[in-house]
Amino acid sequence: MKVLQIVESAYRGTLEEQDDTIIWLTQAMKGAGGDLDVLLRGNAVSYALKDQDASGLSFGDWKQTEPPRIDEQVNGLLGKGVKVYYVDEDASERGIDKSDLVKGVQAIPRGQVAELLGAYDHAWHW
Amino acid sequence: MAGKKTLTFAIMDPPYESGRSTTAFRLIDIAVKRGYDVNVFAYEGAVCLPFAKQQAHPNAVHGREAEEENHPLPKDWVAALIKSAATNGGKLDWVNCGLCVDERGVAEAIEGVRRGTPADLWKLAEGSDNTLVIGTR
Numbered sequence: 285m286k287v288l289q290i291v292e293s294a295y296r297g298t299l300e301e302q303d304d305t306i307i308w309l310t311q312a313m314k315g316a317g318g319d320l321d322v323l324l325r326g327n328a329v330s331y332a333l334k335d336q337d338a339s340g341l342s343f344g345d346w347k348q349t350e351p352p353r354i355d356e357q358v359n360g361l362l363g364k365g366v367k368v369y370y371v372d373e374d375a376s377e378r379g380i381d382k383s384d385l386v387k388g389v390q391a392i393p394r395g396q397v398a399e400l401l402g403a404y405d406h407a408w409h410w
Numbered sequence: 411m412a413g414k415k416t417l418t419f420a421i422m423d424p425p426y427e428s429g430r431s432t433t434a435f436r437l438i439d440i441a442v443k444r445g446y447d448v449n450v451f452a453y454e455g456a457v458c459l460p461f462a463k464q465q466a467h468p469n470a471v472h473g474r475e476a477e478e479e480n481h482p483l484p485k486d487w488v489a490a491l492i493k494s495a496a497t498n499g500g501k502l503d504w505v506n507c508g509l510c511v512d513e514r515g516v517a518e519a520i521e522g523v524r525r526g527t528p529a530d531l532w533k534l535a536e537g538s539d540n541t542l543v544i545g546t547r
Contacts, residue, residue, distance in 0.1 A: 296427065296429065297425075297426045297427050297432075299482070300484065301426055302469070302479070302481065303471075311471045312470075312471050343435050348480070349480045350474070350479060
């Protein structure tokens with residue numbers, strides 16, 4: 285079974301979770317032998333931006349020592365052989381250039397997403 | 411500092427679901443650091459924020475044991491804010507909607523959290539300089 289994880293809901297509780305939960309889930313299932321790829325769309329295209337820094341959160345004397353490092357998560361997926369796509373227009377509409385993104389993510393034009401879906405047994409849209 | 415302010419926050423999102431909760435905590439953090447008196451009326455899922463049984467866990471995907479992971483627990487954030495308020499000469503009155511608590515089975519809240527009703531929200535707002543609602547979307 286081959287699954288495309290479509291991630292659209294972005295930065296939802298990432299500071300509390302120390303990651304994006306769907307990227308995390310993908311890593312965990314890949315580690316368990318799953319065959320998955322990822323498509324970032326909408327606001328989630330920002331997950332592929334290099335050099336994100338979410339450090340510094342504190343409340344009173346509580347300090348977050350391990351902030352989310354979502355670009356590293358994306359790199360981790362690529363390192364495990366997971367293909368990470370992003371919708372090209374969603375990036376450009378947000379002023380994100382390909383040079384701003386981690387190496388290895390692949391742009392896919394919005395008009396070719398349907399064709400991409402055809403390469404998978406399941407498309408899970410989060 | 412101009413006169414001491416009293417602010418009320420009505421919040422609604424559960425933990426681990428939305429950046430809005432973190433934003434609310436950041437605003438409350440600034441207010442208590444200024445010595446303001448702050449009221450929080452936690453409604454619906456937000457009553458789970460100070461739930462005492464939240465537990466940190468190791469994270470195999472991150473490759474860290476529980477201690478290294480230092481997993482954020484919103485109950486610790488609430489406790490830190492209550493402490494910070496007292497340190498800075500104010501107070502944080504955290505009121506959990508009682509019916510919302512019962513629905514969710516989260517009666518065991520950390521120290522400093524009290525049970526209340528919508529009438530408390532009304533009273534708190536009446537006694538405040540301003541009230542900010544951060545609702546679920």
